[in-house]
Amino acid sequence: MTSLTGLAVHSGLFIGRAKLIQSPSAQIPSRRISTTEVNTEIAALQESLNFLEKEFNHYLDNSALSETEKDILQTHLMILRDPEIEKELLYTIESMHFTAAAAVSSVYSKICQQFKEMDNDFFASRVGDYRDVSQRIVGRLLNISTTVEYKWDSDQIAILDEISPSQVSTMARCGLKAYCSVSGSLNSHASILSRALGLVSIVSLPKLLDIVQDDDILIVDAHRGTLIHKPDPAQLSHYAALLAAEQKKQAWLEEQTGLETVTADGRRIELYVNIELPEELDRVLKLESDGIGLFRTEFLYLDRNSLPQEEEQFDVYSKMVSALAPKPVTIRTFDLGGDKLSHLIPTKEELNPYLGSRGIRFSLSQPELFKTQLRAILRASVFGRIRIMFPMIIDAEDFKQARDLVKQIMQDLDNEGIAYDPCIELGSMIEIPSAALTADQLAQTCDFLSIGTNDLVQYTLATDRNNDAVSAYYIQHHPAIMMLIKRCIDACNTYGKALSICGEMASIPRFIPFLLGLGIRALSVNPHSYIDSKLIIRRCDQELFDSFESFDPTLSQANNEAMLKSLARYYERS
Template sequence: MKILKGTSMADGLSSGKAVFITVQEIVIPQDKIDPARAEAELEEARRAFKESKTQLLSVLESGTAESYEQIEIISTHLDILDDPEIKNFVETAITKEYDNAASAVNEVFLSAINHLRSLKNKMMAERATDFDDVRSLILGHLMQMEEDLFKDVDEDTIPIFEEAFPSHISRLKELGINGYIAKHGGYTSHASILSRALKIACVSNIPDLDKYVKEGTPLLLDGESGTVVVDPDSEQLEFFAQKLQIAELIKEKNERLRERENLTKDGDRVLLNLNISLPEELDAVDELNADGVGLFRTEFLFMGRDTLPDEEEQYQTYKKMAEQIAPKPLTIRTFDLGGDKLSDIFESPHEENPNLGNRGIRFMLSHPQMLKAQLRAILRAAVHGNIRIMFPMVADVEDLWELRHKLKQYADELYYEDIPYNDDVQIGTMVEVPSAAINSDLLAQECDFLSIGTNDLVQYTLAVDRGNDQVHRFYIQHHPAVLKLIKMTADSAIKHGKSISVCGEMASIPEYIPILIGMGITELSLNAAAYYKVKQVALNCDAELKETVQNFDFGVSLSGVEHLIYSQLKPYQET
């Protein structure tokens, strides 16, 4: 018996015998063609592209795609097939270089794949698997390949891939497979995203996997912990069986919890929204029955590119997302970027400490074309759903006034250009700079909602870089100074009748939920993985809790606050 540790890509439990999925390297003929045959060879390539497209469209039209993520990934693959640049390169290789169709397709796609894998941005490097997937699809039609990679796979096996493609994950779902292993893979790859959406457990990047696992080796896979048990003994098998039973009980409990209203015991509603970074994560709103999206981090639009996303691209993205969850709110945080994150797009002066430099709305105001494109796109997309705008790194009311002025200016432009837009969009500010919390009374009068970003608020209040291991022990989210600022902000919002939310990490930690609700926080925006635990704690809260927190003196020491959270409020933390 041996326990191997890897990286969790998708939660879940699975058991079975190892089956190595070996993708045979396609033998591509390298012969040059007779120039007289160029047109016929080009037609062969076009046929393969067309058949590949038809195959993907049939999945969409048949309704067999089981999630929004799967539809999005198929759409990405269709976009690759329709990419005019790819087609032009293939045509040139055939008609000018006289490559045969298979060789032309292979070389063009390998060039794109190698380019993506060379990028510093991890997420874009992971997109190389999408091009590899499409490459295999086209070559399969071009060379009439009928190899079945999954001939030895059944419900009692755990497939092991060198690197999983999205098409592999769709096939695993069809076969009823609950888990798999990938020797290589990233959390944000489309294969991993699809695995989470389809509830297929995955562990990746396991050192020495080949040393301990052979074809047919019995395995227990735990996607949550990122572990694989090799040749489990009776004790491990019993423990795993218990985990399966517990997981089933938790699933049943969560299904019941999903249908309950988000009401505290004294009848107050607490809105539970999700934090997301990718459009593919939007399915979780319906899956969990969440109240909406409290934070959409739009920075993903910049990842791994050498051009800025224009207004139209952003409009289409926001529109599609808003339509999917309407009438629930989609809270779009404007780009929280700094020059250090955009060095591939344009030159920016080096900053010794970017976190205290030109980032967030400071950066956007200093790059007005970026701000204009994003705000115009949001105003246009708001016609199609319930969109809210949230500005990061607001320091005081003057920042908000300037942003409101810009928004009004862009709305007027759209009006005179006769482009449909919605100017009745709720505007909120993130409270993550101590000055914003201290000035929250003024901010609450000038905006529609406040959302506390506790990650940066802790960092700036305690002068602690949360990414620095040497001072990590000083990064205390429940420090009394931080809690005083949260309470101050909540009081300001309540005073002026504005909604108040917490969208930082604290909203995903069950121990902190009672004190936040007790302070008067009416909305929590959290990670999907913590949703049911947080919901259960919120349902436990009552009037007595609120009275206890409201009467608490946050001017006490850290130990005094910890006594409140971990002793007095502990009964409310049951999940």
């Protein structure tokens, strides 16, 4: 038995047999061409580029593809027709006398190597996309197939050196349920697609191909990022029991979908879901939730070579809203900083991006970029109920700047005769301490507030939850956090405004009864936590609410910890 640890791309358990996948490799001619052959090689290159462009466009017109798959294909099309790359290819053929195939291999290899050496997560995660495009061009030039016809037994696990987005898409359609790879990153296009398609997967396993052979028994524990190779009988039995229990629980949970989200004593709690990608929509619809409490729009801007245009965004938002209507969809405007878009927008490097120009600050500093998103959202609002939420707001004045821009765009749309919902709700994220401290003013100005506990805890306690050295200081039930949450509850109650919690805290079972006891009446949770959260809510009763009548969560951490333990009967049941 050997255990390897890597990066879990999409959590879950899977037990099966290894199937090693080798990407087709082309034997690229190493000879130098003569001057008389240059035009022939250039013509072959242009024919290959034109052919692949038509092929990509054909795939993009295929309605069976998911939006994420289409986004990735669009990125590959832009790489294929990148004028700078094309110029370098022509130079390599004309001046260095490389064959077209050798020129493609050389130019793209240099780009990939440069990306790997750069201290930039975006470029590092794009290597697979450039390699994928390069293989397609070479395959066309040499008239060889660069795709593999995959046939999967239900228990097989793909084992690869590196997985490309096209491989993820193809293998998933052929029945693949899990894979592991030597290299990879959490933010690559392949990983984004894997999460959207629900593939249990672990990447960044350097010794994988040294150890695993075809038909070896494997346990993919993507809850912990661990691959177990040739497990002993005890381990196999243990994980088989875990997997069976997980599958049984999931089946039982799905049966609870239609239950009303009310406490045992009859209090109606609104329960929404958070989503990151349009591909999650089908799952959300099956959950029968109260709507989408947080639709993150960052995916539209990341992992691509150009900024999303208004029509592309309008298409995404309108489809989402139409499917959920009449339930609300809360769209958070992009929560990004210049560090994430430096390849598209010239920005100065910041020493600390988390305290720099990000969220609403960055949006307001890039008004044309921001207007494009807001126009698309407003236009989509005629298809259902949209609520717009702004991130990284520090106070009411900050919010008013964003609100004024929305009003300006509404006037522009009126002048153009374009319909939108004039009563669209505008709200603020509460994730900066100053916003919580001035919740009274924000509640008077906004239509709704939503607490993002992840950043609120980090900014209040000055701790990075991903830094092991200080993770012990990331205390979500710290009295200071409770004080800020209480201020928001009191302000919204006073001015009759809706308040929800959309941060991670809302999805953690032991905090749900605690938050309800404090007075929270709306939660937005991760889809996989939705049914568990609903069942916990349904167990909460009058006794719980009575226990909070004289409870002060701002007194001490120990006091809060004791209350959490006393509520275990509500969240520990299976």
